[in-house]
Amino acid sequence: MEEILSVKDLCKTYIVRSNSNNVLCNINLSVREGEFVSVMGPSGSGKSTLLYTVSGMDSPTSGEVVFAGQNLSGLNRRELTQLRLREMGFIFQQMYMMKRLSVLDNILLPGYQANSDRRAVLERAESLMRRLGIIETASHEITEVSGGELQRACLCRALINSPKIIFADEPTGALNSRAAEDVMRELIAANRAGTAVMMVTHSERVAGKSDRVLYLMDGDIRGELVLGRMTDETESNARERKLRTWLEERGW
Numbered sequence: 001m002e003e004i005l006s007v008k009d010l011c012k013t014y015i016v017r018s019n020s021n022n023v024l025c026n027i028n029l030s031v032r033e034g035e036f037v038s039v040m041g042p043s044g045s046g047k048s049t050l051l052y053t054v055s056g057m058d059s060p061t062s063g064e065v066v067f068a069g070q071n072l073s074g075l076n077r078r079e080l081t082q083l084r085l086r087e088m089g090f091i092f093q094q095m096y097m098m099k100r101l102s103v104l105d106n107i108l109l110p111g112y113q114a115n116s117d118r119r120a121v122l123e124r125a126e127s128l129m130r131r132l133g134i135i136e137t138a139s140h141e142i143t144e145v146s147g148g149e150l151q152r153a154c155l156c157r158a159l160i161n162s163p164k165i166i167f168a169d170e171p172t173g174a175l176n177s178r179a180a181e182d183v184m185r186e187l188i189a190a191n192r193a194g195t196a197v198m199m200v201t202h203s204e205r206v207a208g209k210s211d212r213v214l215y216l217m218d219g220d221i222r223g224e225l226v227l228g229r230m231t232d233e234t235e236s237n238a239r240e241r242k243l244r245t246w247l248e249e250r251g252w
Ligand SMILES: Nc1ncnc2c1ncn2[C@@H]1O[C@H](COP(=O)(O)OP(=O)(O)O)[C@@H](O)[C@H]1O
Pocket: 014, 015, 016, 021, 023, 041, 042, 043, 044, 045, 046, 047, 048, 049, 050
């Protein structure tokens, strides 16, 4: 399979009050088309920073990010925005929903920006909302829905343009187990339909469903566990145990 994302010698340094903090050092990784990769690691190890820099939300201090054959540093603002709109989906912790729009309109907005067939966009939005059990929140304001509903709305928005990859930062972190299962089920469905996923999670249960797990510590990838494709939910327990053992060997 072709690589959809390729990261070479990526470093990210933040400078705060003249102190420099090397958050990521010489990261090398790749994600293949349709692959499902999890990123795990202690709090503060740089997982969110990694997602931001490989997805073009933020720029690396050095190194390169190649997405679908294009070096992100070679794109201007407008090209980068278009690439993110059409080819990438985002589920981040600070959710960036528009407070003055309804839940449905938030999901429709990136769809309308990328696709002039408004009817098709509306149908897709409603179908996604139905699958995630939030169709009855369509006309609600963003401030009127629960955290779980909001996270599921974010997933609908991330999927509206059928992206090549979804970047998800702890997508189930704040959810009860029922809502977490809904989100994972839809992420896996999107993945099986061909969308690559790069997901940060603290949950062994959740990461156990992915094809491969990267372990990040102090801004450095310290290991990689290839779990392979999960073909059946009944494998969940065994995969989770395998992952836990591997994580414990790394000081989890
Ligand atoms: N915008 C920022 N400015 C300065 N420092 C930051 C910024 N974002 C993150 N950091 C620092 O980078 C380190 C890693 O943060 P983060 O990527 O959020 O870790 P994780 O997601 O693994 O918990 C932390 O020390 C954090 O304080």
